[in-house]
Amino acid sequence: MTRDKHTVKFTKPVLSNKDGLQLATPEIAAKYIARRLKTGTIADLGCGIGGQVIFFAKECDRVYAVERNPEKLDYAKKNCELYGVDNVEFILGDALSPKTRDKISDSDIIFSDPARPLAEKRRTLDNLEPRIDDLIKLYSGITQSLAFHAPPQMPPERIGLDCEYEYMSLNGQLNRLTLYFGTLKKCRRSAVVLPGNAYLCSSDAPAIETAKIGEYVYEPEPSVVKAGLLGELASTIPGSCNDIYFYKGDERRTLLTSSSLIASPFFKDRYRVAARTERDISKIKGTLAAEKAGKVVLRLDVAPDEYWTVRNELENGLAGSKTFHLFGFGDEVLVCEKIKR
Numbered sequence: 001m002t003r004d005k006h007t008v009k010f011t012k013p014v015l016s017n018k019d020g021l022q023l024a025t026p027e028i029a030a031k032y033i034a035r036r037l038k039t040g041t042i043a044d045l046g047c048g049i050g051g052q053v054i055f056f057a058k059e060c061d062r063v064y065a066v067e068r069n070p071e072k073l074d075y076a077k078k079n080c081e082l083y084g085v086d087n088v089e090f091i092l093g094d095a096l097s098p099k100t101r102d103k104i105s106d107s108d109i110i111f112s113d114p115a116r117p118l119a120e121k122r123r124t125l126d127n128l129e130p131r132i133d134d135l136i137k138l139y140s141g142i143t144q145s146l147a148f149h150a151p152p153q154m155p156p157e158r159i160g161l162d163c164e165y166e167y168m169s170l171n172g173q174l175n176r177l178t179l180y181f182g183t184l185k186k187c188r189r190s191a192v193v194l195p196g197n198a199y200l201c202s203s204d205a206p207a208i209e210t211a212k213i214g215e216y217v218y219e220p221e222p223s224v225v226k227a228g229l230l231g232e233l234a235s236t237i238p239g240s241c242n243d244i245y246f247y248k249g250d251e252r253r254t255l256l257t258s259s260s261l262i263a264s265p266f267f268k269d270r271y272r273v274a275a276r277t278e279r280d281i282s283k284i285k286g287t288l289a290a291e292k293a294g295k296v297v298l299r300l301d302v303a304p305d306e307y308w309t310v311r312n313e314l315e316n317g318l319a320g321s322k323t324f325h326l327f328g329f330g331d332e333v334l335v336c337e338k339i340k341r
Helices: 018-023 029-035 052-058 070-082 098-103 131-138 222-226 230-236 281-290 305-316
Strands: 009-012 039-044 063-067 090-091 109-112 146-152 166-171 173-180 189-192 199-200 216-220 243-250 254-258 265-280 294-297 320-330 332-338
Touching: 029 052, 029 166, 029 189, 039 052, 052 063, 063 070, 063 189, 070 090, 098 131, 109 131, 166 222, 173 216, 173 222, 199 230, 216 222, 222 230, 222 243, 222 332, 230 254, 265 281, 281 294, 281 305, 281 332, 294 305
Parallel strands: 039 063, 039 109, 063 090, 109 146, 166 189, 294 320
Antiparallel strands: 146 173, 166 173, 189 199, 216 254, 216 265, 243 254, 265 332, 320 332
């Protein structure tokens, strides 16, 4: 089993240098992408340590693994051996080289996860290497079935390409944005939730209406929010479309609300609303004490160096055993208890 600082990435001890593992697609995501792109022959341009190649090889007849870094390509070879796949042709070369293009000219699908800066103030397509538009220009003569990963923080309106924008949530966190071109495109915008493989496609669903707070609130999966599919989410809930509403949202959190308890694979978490109050420590503590709270989780804007000061002040004197989440929007605070799955 191989981990990075965020999650279990692979079920086997893959070989890698530090940045190769950090940038590798987690196994559960790689399996999903490989199933979606299942075909005869696929090419992975810039394959890194082979995390995605392994699962392409399990779904496809033949895989080209292209990488310009010989150390990473060697890791990819060894990792494919570790996972027992042998239908991969490894190519040391530049993805934008006509020579490389000619070697993989019988590919049904071209895939690439371009390298990107680990930190940017504003994510764009401009700093990807290789650039997606250069890959399209070079490989569209081979096939129109192209797929690329892009920075998942980017909203659809900043991309401007004629393709499907699929945002992926993994364990409640935004993990991937995959762009699908040609016959791979199913709709304009989509969201997938892993584990579970719940998939939501853009449609003509009406926009979700805004309403006052109900007895329950829900955090939609971040992939659904990023893809702008709240209306489509509401339309998937049988018989409850008139009882699920948008409550409030900002760049960090979005809440839906209802008067009855609803289940959906597109909800990250569900909460019972215990109280709606002002952002006043004494009033919040009064509610927490009445609800027999023992701990709180702050889901409001607090400076990082003040988080524990505020949390300790709220928890001081609480004698209960329950944990409550405090959602904040401006001067308003919702005191909520998470509903266990």
